[in-house]
Each structure stands twice: as structure tokens, then as C-alpha cells.
Amino acid sequence: MKKPILSVILILTAALGACQSGTNTSTNQVNNPKKAMETSYNKTDEEWKKTLTPEQYYVLRQKGTESPHSSDLNGNFDEGTYVCAGCGTELFTSKQKFDGHCGWPSFDNEIGGGDRVKKIKDFSHGMVRTEIVCAKCGGHLGHIFDDGPTSTGQRYCVNGLSLGFKKKEETK
Numbered sequence: 001m002k003k004p005i006l007s008v009i010l011i012l013t014a015a016l017g018a019c020q021s022g023t024n025t026s027t028n029q030v031n032n033p034k035k036a037m038e039t040s041y042n043k044t045d046e047e048w049k050k051t052l053t054p055e056q057y058y059v060l061r062q063k064g065t066e067s068p069h070s071s072d073l074n075g076n077f078d079e080g081t082y083v084c085a086g087c088g089t090e091l092f093t094s095k096q097k098f099d100g101h102c103g104w105p106s107f108d109n110e111i112g113g114g115d116r117v118k119k120i121k122d123f124s125h126g127m128v129r130t131e132i133v134c135a136k137c138g139g140h141l142g143h144i145f146d147d148g149p150t151s152t153g154q155r156y157c158v159n160g161l162s163l164g165f166k167k168k169e170e171t172k
Helices: 002-017 027-031 045-051 054-060
Strands: 080-084 090-093 117-122 129-134 140-145 155-158 163-167
Touching: 045 054, 090 163, 117 140
Parallel strands: none
Antiparallel strands: 080 090, 080 163, 117 129, 129 140, 140 155
């Protein structure tokens, strides 16, 4: 009786951690977090704190994770473009979005096929994952998993707080 319960607990723990973001992806970030976030988009930490909400700052700049199912963008399937909440870079389209059943907005690819989202190996929480950050401002977006249902086989699991949404204007 104890073995099945232990197995269930281990499986649930692994499943809950699947979309959780790491807090440190390298030794460099542990020792010098300001240096780790340097990008071509130059803003000081204080400037970020002035332009982002505290929740966005936590996710984008401190690599936090919002609670699952907390973002309105998770259930948004309107036609439009998803942009980085930090710098406005267009990252994903509604055509790339699908219901990943994980509690966070899910996409199968990015706009441009590779130049807008930077991929970084993440060894946090005892797992090996691929973290995704905005290539322009370095803002933490989420992680990529190889369990997507589309032809790419990938699921970009993205924090809704790291995104903005521009609805496609209707034309007559």
C-alpha cells in the first residue's frame, strides 16, 4: 500500500514542477544576478521597477513563476499577437497558441522561427530544462518542453505576466 502512494506522490511532484520556472540557471546568476540579465536593451534595475508591476518584475527580472491558471491570457484565443511585457517585442501569434492544459499560455513556436526568444539551459530544481527569455530585453518568459501536440512537438510554456496581447484589428 505504501509503494503506490509513494509513486503517486513522486509523479505529482514531477508534474507540478514541469512548468515551474527556475530561480537560478547558472552559477553566474547566483553570484551576480545583475550581470546575468545584461542585454542589448539597457535599463537599470530601478528603471525596470518603475515600468513593470511588482508581479511582472518578479517574473521577468527575477525568473519567478505566476500561479497556474492565474493569467487571463491562458484562456485567450482571440486573433492577435503576444508581445514581451518588458519591451514590446512581438514574440508569438494566436496561430501558434494552443491549450497546453498546464495552466499557462502555451505556444508551439515563436514568430520568426528563432531570433526573438533566446533559449538557455536551466539546471534548477533538480531538472534539466530549457528556459526561454526575450532576446531583446532578457526578460524571463518560461520554459520549453518536448510534449507539444503540434508538428513541432514543442510547448513553449509562458508566464502570462511576461506577455502583453495586441488584438488583431478587425477590417471591414
